[in-house]
Amino acid sequence: MKYLGGRIKMSNESKHIQGEATGHNGTIQYEVDVTNNKIEDLKILKHSETSGIFNQVIDKLKKDVIEQQSFDVDAISGATVMTNAILDSAKQAVAAEDVTLTPIPKKQNVHQTTRLRADVVIIGGGEAGLIAGCRALTMGQKVILVEKNGYLGGATILNGSNVVATGSKVAAAAFGDNGDSPERLAADVARECRQTNLTDMTTLMAHNIGPAIDFISDFAGLDYMKAQTQTPEHSVERQVELPSASSYEFITKVSKAFEDHGGKILLGAKVAQLTFSLAGEVNGLVAEAQDETIKIKAHSIVLASGGYGANTEMRGAESKGIDYYGPMTSTGDAYRFNADLKLKTHDLDWYKVYPHGVETEPGIAKLTTYASKQATDMGAIYVNRQGKRIVNESDVYTKFRDAILAQPDKIAYLVMDERTWQAFYDLLVLHDFTAKEIEGFFANQDKQPLFAKGSLAEVAAQAGVDVAGLQQTVATYEAAVKTGQDTEFGRDAKFLHDFEGETYYMVEQRGRFATTLGGFSIDTKTMQLIDHQDQDVRNYFAAGEVAGGANGHDAMPSMMNSWGISSGYVAGAHASENADAAKQNGANDLNLVAIVGTNASKSYNRQLLHAMRDLFEAQANIDICEIKDLPLFNEDLVNDVPTSVQTLSDKVEDADGVIFAVPEYDHAIPAALKSAIEWLSCATHPFKDKPVMIVGTSLGIQGTVRAQMNLRQILDAPGVDARVLAGNEFMLPQGGAKFDENNHITDPGSVNFLKQCFSNFTDFVQHDARELVK
Numbered sequence: 001m002k003y004l005g006g007r008i009k010m011s012n013e014s015k016h017i018q019g020e021a022t023g024h025n026g027t028i029q030y031e032v033d034v035t036n037n038k039i040e041d042l043k044i045l046k047h048s049e050t051s052g053i054f055n056q057v058i059d060k061l062k063k064d065v066i067e068q069q070s071f072d073v074d075a076i077s078g079a080t081v082m083t084n085a086i087l088d089s090a091k092q093a094v095a096a097e098d099v100t101l102t103p104i105p106k107k108q109n110v111h112q113t114t115r116l117r118a119d120v121v122i123i124g125g126g127e128a129g130l131i132a133g134c135r136a137l138t139m140g141q142k143v144i145l146v147e148k149n150g151y152l153g154g155a156t157i158l159n160g161s162n163v164v165a166t167g168s169k170v171a172a173a174a175f176g177d178n179g180d181s182p183e184r185l186a187a188d189v190a191r192e193c194r195q196t197n198l199t200d201m202t203t204l205m206a207h208n209i210g211p212a213i214d215f216i217s218d219f220a221g222l223d224y225m226k227a228q229t230q231t232p233e234h235s236v237e238r239q240v241e242l243p244s245a246s247s248y249e250f251i252t253k254v255s256k257a258f259e260d261h262g263g264k265i266l267l268g269a270k271v272a273q274l275t276f277s278l279a280g281e282v283n284g285l286v287a288e289a290q291d292e293t294i295k296i297k298a299h300s301i302v303l304a305s306g307g308y309g310a311n312t313e314m315r316g317a318e319s320k321g322i323d324y325y326g327p328m329t330s331t332g333d334a335y336r337f338n339a340d341l342k343l344k345t346h347d348l349d350w351y352k353v354y355p356h357g358v359e360t361e362p363g364i365a366k367l368t369t370y371a372s373k374q375a376t377d378m379g380a381i382y383v384n385r386q387g388k389r390i391v392n393e394s395d396v397y398t399k400f401r402d403a404i405l406a407q408p409d410k411i412a413y414l415v416m417d418e419r420t421w422q423a424f425y426d427l428l429v430l431h432d433f434t435a436k437e438i439e440g441f442f443a444n445q446d447k448q449p450l451f452a453k454g455s456l457a458e459v460a461a462q463a464g465v466d467v468a469g470l471q472q473t474v475a476t477y478e479a480a481v482k483t484g485q486d487t488e489f490g491r492d493a494k495f496l497h498d499f500e501g502e503t504y505y506m507v508e509q510r511g512r513f514a515t516t517l518g519g520f521s522i523d524t525k526t527m528q529l530i531d532h533q534d535q536d537v538r539n540y541f542a543a544g545e546v547a548g549g550a551n552g553h554d555a556m557p558s559m560m561n562s563w564g565i566s567s568g569y570v571a572g573a574h575a576s577e578n579a580d581a582a583k584q585n586g587a588n589d590l591n592l593v594a595i596v597g598t599n600a601s602k603s604y605n606r607q608l609l610h611a612m613r614d615l616f617e618a619q620a621n622i623d624i625c626e627i628k629d630l631p632l633f634n635e636d637l638v639n640d641v642p643t644s645v646q647t648l649s650d651k652v653e654d655a656d657g658v659i660f661a662v663p664e665y666d667h668a669i670p671a672a673l674k675s676a677i678e679w680l681s682c683a684t685h686p687f688k689d690k691p692v693m694i695v696g697t698s699l700g701i702q703g704t705v706r707a708q709m710n711l712r713q714i715l716d717a718p719g720v721d722a723r724v725l726a727g728n729e730f731m732l733p734q735g736g737a738k739f740d741e742n743n744h745i746t747d748p749g750s751v752n753f754l755k756q757c758f759s760n761f762t763d764f765v766q767h768d769a770r771e772l773v774k
C-alpha cells in the first residue's frame, strides 16, 4: 500500500488526499475528501478488481468510514483483502496529512439473537438461490435469502452470463426454428461428458432451462440475446448471454426484482447449522452475522450454497496440479453444517477443468480463455516441454485440456508471433489482467508464470523447452500452412497461419478449474436432498452447484449456468408447494419448551402441560422439560455449569418460546423453580427476549394467581429479561378434579379459555418475525 502524497488542497480546511492500495488484481487508486478534520467522502479513482464485487462492497465501506469517521472499521466479509488494503492505506495517507480524525464509536451492539420466520428460506445468493427465491415469491411465499458474503453473487458474478435457452421464447427469437429441443440438449450433454451424467438431472435441466429463462427475463427485465460465442460442443446454436456479457447484470437485476417483490436479503450472515422440529424434521437455520445470531424458522429451506473448489482439504486427487481460479468463498460450508444429516453425495472429486490458465499465485490461476482462443484462431500452437505440438489447437476445449493434462508437468506452452500477441494481450487486459501485471510476468526472474519474448531459441530457453524440438515443430507447422493440410493433427485450414517476423512469444497454459461437478444428491421429483438410505430429507431442497450430477464429469460451456438457473427455478417451485402444504395442514413449526415448575413427582401442573401438548399438537411442538434433576443454585458453581443446567439452557435458547406451569407455594413460586431460573440467568441467559406464557393450576380456587404474579416479576429481572405476554393469564382452579385419565382437561370452558390464551401466545411469538417479511 502506498500514500501518493498527492494532496490537492482546496482551502484552509478542505483536503483531497490521494493514495493507492494493492487489491487482488492490482492497484486501487482512491481519494479521501476531508474538511475540518472530518471525512466527507471516500472516492475510488481507478481499480482493476472484479467490478461486480467491488461495486457492491465499496459503498458499504464508504458508508462505514464516514459514519464512524475512522478507517478502523470492519472489513467486508468475503472481500477482506481488498477492503483492508484500502482501509490501511487511507489511514496512513490521512495521518501523513496531519488530519486528526475524531472517531464516532460504533454503537456497541451487544451480541443479540434475532428470530425470524419465513415460508421459504434460501441459503446462498448466487444465481440458483436468487431464482429459487424469485419463483417462490411469485407463488405467494414469504422468502428470506441468507448470504454469508457482504455482497451477492458467489461464483455466478464472475462468469459471462452465457447460458442455453433451449425451449424458450428467447431462443425462438434469437435462433428461430433451428432443430434444437430438450432431448437434443440432453443428448449433447451426455455425449460431451461421456455418459457420466445423472440422466434424471440432465432431463430436468434440459426441460426447464427454457421456461426458467423466460420466467426470469420477465420477472427481472433481463434481455438475453444470442451469445457472441457459440461453442462447438453444442450441436446447434442455443447459447445466449446478457447485453453486458456479465452475470453481474443478472445478480444486480434479479436481486432488485426479488426485493421489489417483497423478498428479504440478509448479507454477511453465514449459515452455521440447521434446526429441527421435535419430530426431527428440518425446520430452520441458524446464521452467524456480526453482533448477531439469526435464527430463521421456515416451512422449506433451499440449499444453494455453491461449490467447494476453494476448500483445499475437500479437494481430491483429480485436482492435483490443476490451479483454482474460482472465488475464495466457495468453501463448501454445507458439507460441514449438514454433517449430522448424513446426506448422500456423489462424485466429489470431479472438477470442470479448462485448458486456458496461467498460475498467478501458487495454486491460483487466472483464466485466459478468450485470449487463448483468439490466439489459436490466428495460428498459435500448443507445444510441450519437448517442443512438440500436442493437439489440434482449434478443436473443442476438452481435447486440448486432456492433451495438456497428459503431459507429465501438466503444462503446455502457447507459441505465437508478434501480431497474434497483440490480440492476445488486448484480450488479457480486457478480461481481468492489468498491463502492469503482465509487465511483471515478463520481468519475473523465476519465470512464474511463464511469459517469454524473443527469438524462437530464446523463448524456448526461457521456458526450459527443448530448442531443437521447437524449431523442428515450427518448421513442420509452417510447411503445413503452405499446403493447407495439417496431416499431423487435422487442424482446419482456416486456422493455419504463418508465424510472421522474428519475434515470438511463449505463454504457459495450465489446466485450471473453478467449478466442482459433484455434490449432494437430490431426488429430482421433489428437489429434496436425500440421505444415505435414499430417503428424501423433508423440507430441505437444493439447487445449483451444491447439487452435482446434471453435467456429469464435464460440463459443456454454458451448462453450469444452465443447471444453476433451471434447478433454482424448479427447486423454488417445490419449496413453495411444500410451504403451502405445510400451511394448509396447519404445520406445527413452533418449537416451545414447557417447564414444569416443581420438582415434585406428583404435579397437576405437569398434567396441565401434558394436556396442552396434546391439545395444541397441530400448532406447536411442545417439549416438556423437568427441573427436578437440577442441583440447587450456588453462585460458587457458575463457572462449572452442571450438564443438566446446560441441557435445559440449550433447549430454552433454541425454542421459539417458553411456557411455565407454576404451582404456588406460600404465595410464591416453588424454591426449585426459583433455583432453576437463577441458574438460567446467572450461568447462562437463555430467557433474554424469549416470549413466555405462564399457566398454573392449584387445588384451591385461586389457580396460582400469586405465584404467577411472582413469576412475572422474576422474569422481568435484569439478567432474565424474558418477554412475558401481558394480560394473558391462564389459571385452572381445583385442578385435582379437572383432568381425565389421559391428562385431558374435562371442563370445556377451561379448554376454550386455554385455547384463547394459547392463540394469543403463538401470535405473540410470531409477531417479531413477521415484521421482517411483509
Ligand SMILES: Cc1cc2nc3c(=O)[nH]c(=O)nc-3n(C[C@H](O)[C@H](O)[C@H](O)COP(=O)(O)OP(=O)(O)OC[C@H]3O[C@@H](n4cnc5c(N)ncnc54)[C@H](O)[C@@H]3O)c2cc1C
Pocket (backbone or CB within 6 Å): 123, 124, 125, 126, 127, 128, 129, 146, 147, 148, 149, 152, 153, 154, 155, 156, 157, 158, 159, 160, 161, 162, 163, 269, 270, 271, 272, 304, 305, 306, 307, 325, 326, 327, 329, 330, 333, 334, 514, 515, 543, 544, 545, 546, 557, 558, 559, 560, 561, 562, 564
Ligand atoms: C470465474 C468463473 C467463470 C465461470 N464461467 C462459467 C461460464 O462461462 N458458463 C457457465 O455455465 N458456468 C461458469 N462458471 C460456473 C458457474 O458460475 C457456477 O457453477 C454457478 O454460478 C453456481 O451458481 P450457484 O448459485 O450454485 O453458486 P454461487 O453463485 O457460488 O452462489 C452460492 C452462494 O452461497 C453462498 N454461501 C456459501 N456458503 C454459505 C453459508 N454457509 N451461508 C450463507 N451463504 C453461503 C456463497 O457465498 C455464494 O454467494 C464459472 C465459474 C467461475 C468461478
